[in-house]
Amino acid sequence: MHLIVTKSCHQATRASARVLTAAVLLLGLARSAAADEVEDFYRGKTLTALISYSVGGGYDLYARLLAHYLGAHIPGNPVVVPQNVPGAGGLRAANDLYSAAPKDGSMIGTFSRSIPTMHW
Helix, strand or coil: CHHHHHHHHHHHHHHHHHHHHHHHHHHHHHHHHHHHHHHHHHCCCEEEEEECCCCCCHHHHHHHHHHHHHHHHCCCCCEEEEEECCCHHHHHHHHHHHHCCCCCCCEEEECCCCHHHCCC
């Protein structure tokens, strides 16, 4: 009896290992295809980084530093151009990003942490 239980446990473990291996291979192939699509989309494009404050401040410095290195970490290596949109404590840039910016991932923004708590 002990031999039968051990044999069936061993077979179940091997079957689980096969299923797990197949799942990992399939997910790996699917992820590779998705990364290629993203790379093709961003290749040769310009990404705009909205900065919600005027030139020379801390948020401006942070966003320009981010823009300088960000393109190298996005598949397709797009050029990232910083653009200042000061006004209303960052709310103007947030509204521009929400209402007027293209909805294709070619524009990002940096904002104050207090934007979600503003009462307008």
